[in-house]
Amino acid sequence: MLRLGGSDDLSERAGRLAGFGDVAAGPGRPAYPVAVSATELPHVDDAAVDTALRLLCDSALEPIVELVLLARDGGYEAHAHDGSVRFERAVSDGDDHEWVFTETQVTGRNPLGDRAIDRFAPLSEELANLQPDRTQNAYPFAFEQVAQLFDHPAAPDLCVVHTAAHHWASMGGHLGEHGSLASVQCRAPFLVSGCGAARRGWVDVPAQLVDVAPTVLALLGVEPTGGIGLDGRHRADALLAHQDGDVLVDLLDPTERPEVVVGFLLDGCNPNVLFDVVAAGEAPNIAALLAEGTALRNGIVSSLPTVTLPNHTTILTGRHPGHHGILHNAWWDRSRQERVTTNSPATWATAMEALAPGTDSIHSALRRAEPGAFTASVNEPADPGAVFSTFDLMRRGVRVPFPRSAEGLPHATEMFVRPVKDYATYTLVDHHGVEQAVGIIEGRYLDTDYPLPRFLWVNLTLTDSAFHEGGPHSEIARASIRDSDGRIGEIVAALDRRGVLERTAFFLCADHGMEESLPGVDGDWTPVLRDAGLDVRDEAFGFLYLDPGRGVTGNGSSPRS
Ligand SMILES: [Zn+2]
Numbered sequence: 138m139l140r141l142g143g144s145d146d147l148s149e150r151a152g153r154l155a156g157f158g159d160v161a162a163g164p165g166r167p168a169y170p171v172a173v174s175a176t177e178l179p180h181v182d183d184a185a186v187d188t189a190l191r192l193l194c195d196s197a198l199e200p201i202v203e204l205v206l207l208a209r210d211g212g213y214e215a216h217a218h219d220g221s222v223r224f225e226r227a228v229s230d231g232d233d234h235e236w237v238f239t240e241t242q243v244t245g246r247n248p249l250g251d252r253a254i255d256r257f258a259p260l261s262e263e264l265a266n267l268q269p270d271r272t273q274n275a276y277p278f279a280f281e282q283v284a285q286l287f288d289h290p291a292a293p294d295l296c297v298v299h300t301a302a303h304h305w306a307s308m309g310g311h312l313g314e315h316g317s318l319a320s321v322q323c324r325a326p327f328l329v330s331g332c333g334a335a336r337r338g339w340v341d342v343p344a345q346l347v348d349v350a351p352t353v354l355a356l357l358g359v360e361p362t363g364g365i366g367l368d369g370r371h372r373a374d375a376l377l378a379h380q381d382g383d384v385l386v387d388l389l390d391p392t393e394r395p396e397v398v399v400g401f402l403l404d405g406c407n408p409n410v411l412f413d414v415v416a417a418g419e420a421p422n423i424a425a426l427l428a429e430g431t432a433l434r435n436g437i438v439s440s441l442p443t444v445t446l447p448n449h450t451t452i453l454t455g456r457h458p459g460h461h462g463i464l465h466n467a468w469w470d471r472s473r474q475e476r477v478t479t480n481s482p483a484t485w486a487t488a489m490e491a492l493a494p495g496t497d498s499i500h501s502a503l504r505r506a507e508p509g510a511f512t513a514s515v516n517e518p519a520d521p522g523a524v525f526s527t528f529d530l531m532r533r534g535v536r537v538p539f540p541r542s543a544e545g546l547p548h549a550t551e552m553f554v555r556p557v558k559d560y561a562t563y564t565l566v567d568h569h570g571v572e573q574a575v576g577i578i579e580g581r582y583l584d585t586d587y588p589l590p591r592f593l594w595v596n597l598t599l600t601d602s603a604f605h606e607g608g609p610h611s612e613i614a615r616a617s618i619r620d621s622d623g624r625i626g627e628i629v630a631a632l633d634r635r636g637v638l639e640r641t642a643f644f645l646c647a648d649h650g651m652e653e654s655l656p657g658v659d660g661d662w663t664p665v666l667r668d669a670g671l672d673v674r675d676e677a678f679g680f681l682y683l684d685p686g687r688g689v690t691g692n693g694s695s696p697r698s
Pocket residue numbers: 404405444445446601648649
């Protein structure tokens with residue numbers, strides 16, 4: 138098995154990460170600069186930025202570049218082929234702990250002018266508008282999403298948001314893609330079910346993934362202890378030490394509280410497709426959850442960049458990527474002059490070293506309220522505070538038995554397991570996850586006895602792989618939902634055998650959406666910038682660092698060790 142360093146040096150290494158100072162919480166003490174002034178922003182070379190913007194928004198790249206985002210001179214800008222907007226952030230005077238945004242300049246069409254949350258839902262709407270143009274798209278919570286990104290000390294100079302159509306086969310692109318700020322790629326499913334959940338069916342509540350952790354803690358019955366809100370101010374009603382989101386009270390029934398909360402993540406599962414498969418009767422276990430709970434009709438909005446590890450971490454910590462520190466699957470750290478890679482098999486076990494100090498989690502907040510509480514995190518790299526964690530076993534060098542072949546496993550659609558290598562691999566991974574979860578619920582896994590978990594988190598990955606492979610509207614994508622539904626059923630059955638099903642709450646979510654790209658719409662922006670003489674790094678497709686050898690300290694000096 139993997140053995141990747143000892144866990145005892147994690148906090149020490151996290152403390153050395155550049156940019157995040159001591160974030161001790163307290164009334165009136167912001168945890169990060171909430172009203173960024175011009176002198177506090179990293180110095181960017183305006184001439185280079187403007188050259189890059191001109192090229193990125195040119196007709197030649199129009200089919201693949203939807204938007205370009207940046208922060209400068211104390212504000213934020215979004216540029217598109219047909220217009221731009223500049224906006225500024227302020228802290229609300231009220232008790233809502235939100236940011237207030239003011240548009241200060243619009244040229245041409247405002248590229249972030251449409252922030253509807255219900256665009257292209259349900260599935261019929263999405264299918265009638267495949268690869269929507271930027272003028273059709275919506276960008277839910279766009280201002281907040283742009284602003285949070287640039288709070289991170291390693292934020293890029295320019296964030297390029299690709300178009301819905303961008304297929305990018307030459308760079309390993311897939312039929313299904315995500316990562317964008319726009320409707321289909323940012324939207325994930327969210328439902329709460331069982332003991333403590335409201336039984337309202339579908340609701341139209343606007344929500345973001347930062348709302349999940351506070352909502353789950355409220356469901357668990359944890360009382361507010363106060364913390365730092367999105368606006369950097371103390372909020373007495375916070376359930377986490379740092380909390381960017383809010384409790385989604387419409388999804389909860391305050392008259393009952395569960396003994397156990399189980400969270401399922403279906404990675405990369407487009408909610409329109411998920412709920413269509415459920416409506417077709419092909420996912421009976423998720424249908425049963427829906428019948429005993431409440432789901433968001435328009436889904437829940439993931440944080441920019443709408444990719445995996447930043448949003449797993451957002452779900453579990455209640456903070457945006459620009460605040461919890463897991464900025465992207467990979468990024469460039471100017472101060473250390475090195476790439477930080479978090480989302481790869483080689484780095485999953487140690488990915489949380491990049492977590493910003495002071496970042497709380499569902500696990501840690503629950504255990505602070507209930508010191509004896511047992512929590513478990515299955516197959517999840519974002520595991521801070523969990524008592525049991527698959528990746529903690531790996532960090533400690535424990536040999537974890539892994540099934541050898543996916544063929545013949547339950548809930549493994551044979552027509553895809555045999556020919557599609559990734560389908561087989563992630564079937565193995567998810568089967569292994571179910572073995573862990575069921576073992577823990579039954580009280581014993583790998584010769585270790587476990588108490589009943591108060592919170593059990595299960596990360597299921599097959600859906601992301603299958604949705605990428607065939608696109609969200611493919612048969613392989615639907616098969617991955619059916620197979621995952623079977624695995625959810627195994628875990629529900631284990632809770633039933635343990636006699637706690639009536640006292641269990643469930644929630645189900647994803648980390649981002651998935652959109653059908655258009656083969657043939659290929660190409661790359663970086664060569665265009667380099668041909669114009671710009672020195673640029675593109676990290677994780679779209680995070681552009683200009684003059685990457687320039688180390689950023691407050692005054693723009695350049696340590697190049
Ligand atoms: Zn993902």
